[in-house]
Amino acid sequence: MTEYEASCLGKTRFLTRRTAKHRANAIRRNGGPALRAYECKHYCGLWHLGHRPGHATYLRGSLNNPTPVQELTQ
Template sequence: MNSYLIACYGKARFPSRSAARRRARQIRGTGGPAFTNYRCRWCRHVHLAHRPGQATHLRAGPHGPIPVQEYAA
């Protein structure tokens, strides 16, 4: 898996930080997790990311994402 696939592929792209913040507030308002936004170095658009400590899945796993509750620390 290369850096592009990890950072950009398959993620929603927003034209501005204000649009990303608006969508993050909508998700949070419906009971979803807290998000932050960042400018992608690959596509130059803005993506949403989980805030530290708020992730629901880990990326590593041979059969897809592993829910945090199943991860043995």
């Protein structure tokens, strides 16, 4: 997997930060994960959604074998 494929390809692209944030909030309201909007500065220049710090469900390992993350409970 190239850096471009991991960073941009296959992800939903939003034209504005506001649109991306609205989608992230809608996902969260429907029981989905906590996401944040971020600008893809290296490739497409648009906005994507990613996990908020501390809310990732996996770490990128190999393409077909991601490493699960166990969240710490407080």
